[in-house]
Amino acid sequence: MRRELFHALQESCHPVAFTGAGISAPSGIPTFDMQWKGMPVRDFLSREYFSSDPLGFFELFSVMAAWRNQQPNAAHLALARLGLPVITQNVDGLHQKAGSSKVIELHGNAAMLRCRACGHSEDSRLLVGALPEELDRLVYCRVCNSLFDIDVVLYGDPLRDWEQAIAETMQADLLLVIGSSLTTYPANQLPELAEHNGARVIAINKDCERVLEDL
Ligand SMILES: [Zn+2]
Incomplete structure (x- = not known):
């Protein structure tokens, strides 16, 4: 070869x-076959899931954000x-x-959190290691309080x-x-x-x- x-x-x-x-x-x-809460992670990576349970989504996304630290x-x-x-x-x-x-x-990529309302962005590693109650605050834009979006392409995008x-x-x-x-x-x-x-x-x-x- x-x-x-x-x-x-x-x-x-x-x-x-x-x-x-x-x-x-x-x-x-890991590949997207990895398990998350007993299901393949790919099942959570949809626009539909993001919209229906943003906090649950960001809990998973905080794991993906940590991949940015790998070599x-x-x-x-x-x-x-x-x-x-x-x-x-x-x-x-x-x-x-x-x-x-x-x-x-x-x-796309997992580098940033983006506010579609005001254009503010943050390094996604902000979420790494955050407790669920902290996530609740961190996933909202600190400038205008809108829910952050991400640059990863989800199923449905x-x-x-x-x-x-x-x-x-x-x-x-x-x-x-x-x-x-x-x-x-x-x-x-x-x-x-x-x-x-x-x-x-x-x-x-x-x-x-x-x-x-x-x-
Ligand atoms: Zn904003």
């Missing part, structure tokens, strides 16, 4: 990476060193932390920067699909699009770190 990848990268004029949860797992970030691993660092544009389904910001300059975040992701994919002559099971529509359309456009597609799902390290 490493040899194949090495040659493919050497032959490519415009390689692009498309990454999913698998690349961040070695950094200690990129060898796979993130390799992509940054190779200078590959990255299209990612992840919200943890680890590609940017690794030094990648072009990162298209299809599902449109994808972020989708046009840009398509444009980047259309330019690629090599697409590395890393740590993504490609189960999420429509992000799973990108490899198909690349292939259709004549690009080579290589999937790396196991041992991303070891495969990409020092390439």
